[in-house]
Amino acid sequence: xxxxxxxxxxxxxxxxxxxxxxxxxxxxxxxxxxxxxxxxxxxxxxxxxxxxxxxxxxxxxxxxxxxxxxxxxxxxxxxxxxxxxxxxxxxxxxxxxxxxxxxxxxxxxxxxxxxxxxxxxxxxxxxxxxxxxxxxxxxxxxxxxxxxxxxxxxxxxxxxxxxxxxxxxxxxxxxxxxxxxxxxxxxxxxxxxxxxxxxxxxxxxxxxxxxxxxxxxxxxxxxxxxxxxxxxxxxxxxxxxxxxxxxxxxxxxxxxxxxxxxxxxxxxxxxxxxxxxxxxxxxxxxxxxxxxxxxxxxxxxxxxxxxxxxxxxxxxxxxxxxxxxxx
Numbered sequence: 580x581x582x583x584x585x586x587x588x589x590x591x592x593x594x595x596x597x598x599x600x601x602x603x604x605x606x607x608x609x610x611x612x613x614x615x616x617x618x619x620x621x622x623x624x625x626x627x628x629x630x631x632x633x634x635x636x637x638x639x640x641x642x643x644x645x646x647x648x649x650x651x652x653x654x655x656x657x658x659x660x661x662x663x664x665x666x667x668x669x670x671x672x673x674x675x676x677x678x679x680x681x682x683x684x685x686x687x688x689x690x691x692x693x694x695x696x697x698x699x700x701x702x703x704x705x706x707x708x709x710x711x712x713x714x715x716x717x718x719x720x721x722x723x724x725x726x727x728x729x730x731x732x733x734x735x736x737x738x739x740x741x742x743x744x745x746x747x748x749x750x751x752x753x754x755x756x757x758x759x760x761x762x763x764x765x766x767x768x769x770x771x772x773x774x775x776x777x778x779x780x781x782x783x784x785x786x787x788x789x790x791x792x793x794x795x796x797x798x799x800x801x802x803x804x805x806x807x808x809x810x811x812x813x814x815x816x817x818x819x820x821x822x823x824x825x826x827x828x829x830x831x832x833x834x835x836x837x838x839x840x841x842x843x844x845x846x847x848x849x850x851x852x853x854x855x856x857x858x859x860x861x862x863x864x865x866x867x868x869x870x871x872x873x874x875x876x877x878x879x880x881x882x883x884x885x886x887x888x889x890x891x892x893x894x895x896x897x898x899x900x901x902x903x904x905x906x
Contacts, residue, residue, distance in 0.1 A: 613667035632854025695719030699755030725758035749803035
């Protein structure tokens, strides 16, 4: 009997020691990567929204999640280098900041899950098979709302009733540009407005485009979504003022930097929602099974300071619809 008790006691002791050792082993902290196209300073609101989304889901950076931040400073070579670097670390998920960084991440890995914080056309660009079932290793948020470009033109017409010619700045290689131009042309035909499309493949083309718009007597400028234009938005805003051309944009950062008006998808809201994808994947979900979600929040922001600079009066009915007015 004593021998049995001794054996049982030893067994219980060994079990307790094993459980104690397991309890003392540090919990693995997930490591994710963030691949940004532009400098970190260009979009702090987006990063803050992503971090806030993670915090709401119980993640605290540096404690129970590690984020490897990489910003390519609008340099395609650095973007590819950083994508490969995140794969080598490795990270468990790569969060991408737009179409260009998503393409670089996709080229770097077919195994690590990729979460798009936003993408203009994930299906058309080939990174997702469909919105409902993306397949592969990429999922996330899409800015799929090409009709917004047509509404932007209509908004310009409300602000400038005599609008007859508008210059559109864009980049044909940017996913979503063909659809946006189609919507703009439809709206232009309905309103009798002439559209002058100006291709901006590089920063040096921005000033040339404004000179051309002024020479061709454009009444306003509509700026499409491209990485080049966004990263040089301060230059664009300044040129719009010096050229005395009312301009409409699709990102709030333009207006925050002195632009006239923006109407478009709330990108910070998409970044906030991207945190949910990170959480689901870390808990075992597969990207191929997570549908790509579309925008839910849109914003109209008007800068009255910018309007005053070019001697423009914003109609009261347009001001009444604004989500935010900068005075």
